[in-house]
Amino acid sequence: MSDDSLVKHIGDEVGRIFRHMLPGILVVGAAKVSHPSWFYGLSLDEPWHLAVLAAIAVLAGNAWYVLHRFTVHQAIDWIFCRDKMSYAIWLAKHVDKSLRFPVDAADLSEFVRTRSAQIIFLFIMSEVGFAFTFGAANCTFFARHAWPIRIVAFLVFGVAIVQFYLGYTVDLYAVEQHGGKRELPHAARPAENKSSA
Secondary structure (H helix, E strand, O other): OOHHHHHHHHHHOHHHHHHHOHHHHHHHHHHHHHOHHHHOOOOOOOHHHHHHHHHHHHHHHHHHHHHHHOOHHHHHHHHHOOOHHHHHHHHHHHHHHHOOOOHHHHHHHHHHHHHHHHHHHHHHHHHHHHHOOOOOOOOOHHHHOHHHHHHHHHHHHHHHHHHHHHHHHHHHHHHHHHOOOOOOOHHHOOOOOOOOO
16 A cells, blocks of 8 residues: 555545544543552563553543534533424434535535544543542642643533534535435335235
8 A cells, every 4th residue: 555545545534543443542641640550560561552542542431422423412412402392303404415525525524524533532532630639649749730721621612512503504604515415325214014805
């Protein structure tokens, strides 16, 4: 694989990296700094230790991502929704249209998804920073600087909300302009009701 194609492949996968890898690295890193005793006996020279740590990072990161996505993120999404009484119906229609972008708008669809993943990572950074200041081991960075970390976490959360609103607006516009214009593959279509004669 050439260097150019490798860079392009990494660029194409940046959204997945933000969704699946970075949250776990962040959670494990914050755990290591705030609770070093949890990592006693860990040797990064040992392949099995590294494999277990990587598995924990992926599991913890994905768990935090999903927990955020379907609690905090969903609540903010509902707050910004214009018609709160029919939010579930609006969301279903929006998802349907956003999954049917035409091929010529694929880059726009990928941009919206990557931006959304980056915004969620901003939220997770603030949540991890805030959460790990509580109960941190004595004399650790998180224990010594708990209040400054909480203030920075709060500011990052504010930036994430502003970016959420901007991303939400871009998403709505993109779906309004391009969504729903491509037919779903036959296998993905809902089964038609067959009435017996």
